[in-house]
Amino acid sequence: xxxxxxxxxxxxxxxxxxxxxxxxxxxxxxxxxxxxxxxxxxxxxxxxxxxxxxxxxxxxxxxxxxxxxxxxxxxxxxxxxxxxxxxxxxxxxxxxxxxxxxxxxxxxxxxxxxxxxxxxxxxxxxxxxxxxxxxxxxxxxxxxxxxxxxxxxxxxxxxxxxxxxxxxxxxxxxxxxxxxxxxxxxxxxxxxxxxxxxxxxxxxxxxxxxxxxxxxxxxxxxxxxxxxxxxxxxxxxxxxxxxxxxxxxxxxxxxxxxxxxxxxxxxxxxxxxxxxxxxxxxxxxxxxx
Numbered sequence: 001x002x003x004x005x006x007x008x009x010x011x012x013x014x015x016x017x018x019x020x021x022x023x024x025x026x027x028x029x030x031x032x033x034x035x036x037x038x039x040x041x042x043x044x045x046x047x048x049x050x051x052x053x054x055x056x057x058x059x060x061x062x063x064x065x066x067x068x069x070x071x072x073x074x075x076x077x078x079x080x081x082x083x084x085x086x087x088x089x090x091x092x093x094x095x096x097x098x099x100x101x102x103x104x105x106x107x108x109x110x111x112x113x114x115x116x117x118x119x120x121x122x123x124x125x126x127x128x129x130x131x132x133x134x135x136x137x138x139x140x141x142x143x144x145x146x147x148x149x150x151x152x153x154x155x156x157x158x159x160x161x162x163x164x165x166x167x168x169x170x171x172x173x174x175x176x177x178x179x180x181x182x183x184x185x186x187x188x189x190x191x192x193x194x195x196x197x198x199x200x201x202x203x204x205x206x207x208x209x210x211x212x213x214x215x216x217x218x219x220x221x222x223x224x225x226x227x228x229x230x231x232x233x234x235x236x237x238x239x240x241x242x243x244x245x246x247x248x249x250x251x252x253x254x255x256x257x258x259x260x261x262x263x264x265x266x267x268x269x270x271x272x273x274x275x276x277x278x279x280x281x282x283x284x285x286x287x288x289x
Contacts, residue, residue, distance in 0.1 A: 048069045052163055053172070088201070098110075100132070114191050119191070120257050171256065172187055176248055185220045196212060200212065
């Protein structure tokens with residue numbers, strides 16, 4: 001059996017330990033040189049931009065932060081967002097924002113901060129996360145014209161979406177005239193309001209959702225005689241408001257909310273010559289998620 005062993009270049013570690021150690025080191029060095037270097041994984045791409053409303057911390061209007069940073073969504077984010085989607089639209093949006101938002105001002109983005117942002121600022125974050133992840137172009141492969149029913153490929157760029165900005169940060173609380181000489185002081189909705197409404201969206205109708213929104217956003221009501229009553233959180237008061245007064249408040253909220261105006265996009269369809277309104281949702285921005 002000994003004659004079958006290959007002993008060429010062999011050093012006995014018992015009789016010649018120095019030569020044996022040198023041989024072992026040579027083999028280890030050669031093995032390490034053959035290993036493929038680990039690839040460097042770059043950080044996700046992102047971008048900085050200006051919020052249209054601004055983040056106000058603890059009601060301090062002297063220190064409004066408008067600068068925000070987002071990043072490209074990764075495969076790990078996709079897994080997290082896909083799971084969240086099964087829990088409803090509210091969870092989908094909040095998870096998407098948490099995954100893609102890096103910071104607002106000098107504060108790291110977390111659930112509490114994102115819940116305190118105006119809806120328009122959250123919409124702006126979604127738009128910029130979309131830009132960082134998929135690029136500027138939004139495409140519908142089979143868009144159907146509501147006037148002539150022709151189907152065609154439609155594409156727009158994110159820069160075509162108009163942005164409304166809040167010129168005065170204190171305008172997030174405003175006055176709305178009501179019938180019979182009354183008036184209401186109303187605040188713009190924030191992320192927490194959106195989360196509360198989306199949490200009940202599947203089991204309520206639009207009017208019930210409006211009641212919840214009004215109960216959260218109406219700060220107080222001043223009667224014709226000048227008496228002012230705080231009504232925040234009073235669902236029954238929101239129900240007791242006349243239909244006209246409810247609509248006046250809801251219209252004012254929509255008109256004053258800053259951010260991307262997804263319902264103000266129009267284009268002319270060449271085939272029929274009609275001006276076609278285009279309504280964009282979060283699902284349109286993140287097709288496939």
